[in-house]
Amino acid sequence: MLENILHMLNQFFINTGFYLADYRQIIMIFAGCTFIYLGIAKGYEPLLLIPIGFGILVGNIPFFKGFGLGLYEKGSVLNYLYFGVTTGIYPSLVFLGLGAMTDFSSLLARPNLMLLGAAAQMGVFFTLLGALALGFLPKEAASIAIIGGADGPTSIFLTAKLAPHLIGPIAIAAYSYMALIPVIQPPIMRLLTTKKERLIRMSTPRDVSKRERIIFPIVGLLLCCFVAPTALPLLGMLFLGNLLKECGETDRLAETARNAIIDTATIILGLTVGASTQGDVFLTPKSVGIFLLGACAFSIATASGVIFAKIMNLFLKEKINPLLGAAGVSAVPGSAREVHLMGREADPSNFLLMHAMACNSSGVIGSAIAAGILWSFMT
């Protein structure tokens, strides 16, 4: 009897996490806790870091494979939830919500700011070269390069299509760097601009009519997707969300898109992406390379935007504050806020926030187009 009890206890114990844990899972659990700490205590992008951090904890709880528990085990709950990541459903839903919450008026009033969003995408293509040079396969290199677009859903979408085995490290890198924008961008902006340039004031934008705001998503969809049809899942949803918002006849749908839908997609996306970063996949030299390239991607994107703004000023009568170039990365509204703060550092009465948001919006469109272009090159 005692032997039976001991045998059962032993059987139970060898199926517990304590017995099955290896050091990589422990490291990842610490990483997950760090993400949660940064999100709650420090306030760094809590809407992203908390679900991702918790997902890391969930994904690194050791268990006996074959019980149908893990993310990669067919038929498990997490596996079903992860389906939305691998098929690109969640990123598309996030873009729907993003379109429904964005007012493109500032961009429509000053369309030349769109070029700053385009310039910031140079970070993507420079990083593509860097990743190839480091020995990554072309599809892997394209997935890593899109981190330079500074857009989490876009990074996940493209990686799911081209290099699904890298979703974990690429998503973590993309979201980590988005949270670290206050650390990455200011030194680059300071280095590349003079005090005089940072003092440039932007004029008040013209009024944009409701008709323009309604026509823009339709024109934007047709133009961008005729050029890059592979951007359709992202841009199609972005522009649909925007049309729902602007037309005035579907306020209920727009409200749902920018609240319930985007929040639901964000929670499940964060949780499952975090859970996909399992220690044996994540703690590899490749991941280190991805993180290094991600930092380069962000930095080059910021620098490209700022430098392009300075080049534009050589030809423009009404100068643009070159800080706005840094907002061409599509990390909304984090990078817009950093640009605004740097502008106020130079001149406390210079409020660049809304102009920076216009550049941010064009960055979202630019990064989705870049993803579509890379996808079509690779297939």
Place this chain on the structure above:
Amino acid sequence: MYGFQAISANNGWSMAIAGASIDFLCLIFLSVVISQLHKLLAFWDSRKKSPEQANADEASVKANVVRKIPTPARFPEDIEEAAQLYEPLLELLDHPFQLVDLYKVARENDYPHPHLTISSFRQAGILSAVEEGLFSWNH
């Protein structure tokens, strides 16, 4: 394979140059189109109107201005008084009507806090739903 050799072997240079150019050109094209959009819309509006039509529109605008319901000087807190002030707006609407139309005419006539007031009318039973999306006035 690493370095420049790897880039060349995988057509990296072509992809980077072509990709960056396509992205740039697409956004340049979009920005050019939207920069002309408001001018195109203004041209379309002016083209649609003949001189007689333009005069008729002006007269209609003037008539509308004369017919505009005066904004109440003080908006009452009492729901019954507020309902009485809304009576003139209802004459501009079909019956039953959509809430969005009532909201629109209240805004056009500078009535303060239309969302809040209409919501109060619903709670007080002054506005009630008759069928899907349509409401009637019970005052």
Place this chain on the structure above:
Amino acid sequence: MLREIEILKSMALFSTLDPDELEKIAGLLHPLKINKGQVLTEEGDVARDFFIILSGKYKISSKTGHEIILRHTGDFIGWATIIAGPKYLGTGVALAQGEVLKLSGQDFMRLLQSDADLGNKIMKKGSDLASSGKPFVNESA
């Protein structure tokens, strides 16, 4: 909500907004009861929320030794959230029991993202107030 709209209308920063726009901001405000000694903002912490005073007495102090007392309805704490910077510029403590209206910085940024007209008006007013030397940024947290 009427009370919140009236208070917002009385604040210089929101004085150029039309009733609809004030309603949108008022919809984001949450009333909060504050106890004596409660800390609303900590200097150097990430600025997340903005507080409009309804009642009570509050002290804002900074490490530079600068101090102000706020006690009037419509005074605000945590302006850094909205405009000035990522961190609170001072520590705000309640000197007596009171009530405030809390506005989340994240909700406010989302609102600006969805309504460029509103954002432009607030930014323009903010810029005018800052250049006219009004102390709303420098002296409150």
